[in-house]
Amino acid sequence: MIANTLRDCVVEALEDLKGQKILALDVADLTSITDYMVLVNGTSNRHVKALVDAVLAKAKAAGHPALGIEGRETNEWVLVDLGDVVVHIMQSQARDFYELERLWSDVSAGSESTS
Secondary structure, eight states: OHHHHHHHHHHHHHHHHHOEEEEEEETTTTTTSSEEEEEEEEEEEHHHHHHHHHHHHHHHTTTOOOOOEEETTTTTEEEOOOOOOOEEEEEHHHHHHHHHHTTTTSSOEEEOOOO
């Protein structure tokens, strides 16, 4: 699956479940780890869990199962590694504290959607 197609699949899954402040960054020129980083807010532990489950199901259905998942114990910040796309699903407090957007501030948004 082409990286931007996988990114779009992930963003669609997040939008379907009302993920907030969805931001997809093209980081291919900055790191060899992944091509896209997707950030999204969930409103609660349950919402974060639902967003993670939706991303996993949609990616698997598209033939791209997750390579790794971290943070499911607390569902405050869950990282889903899909290879070409890394998804950070966070509660607002965690996203505000870690400010991942600031770390990648020189990166142009490859795709941006706010819900």
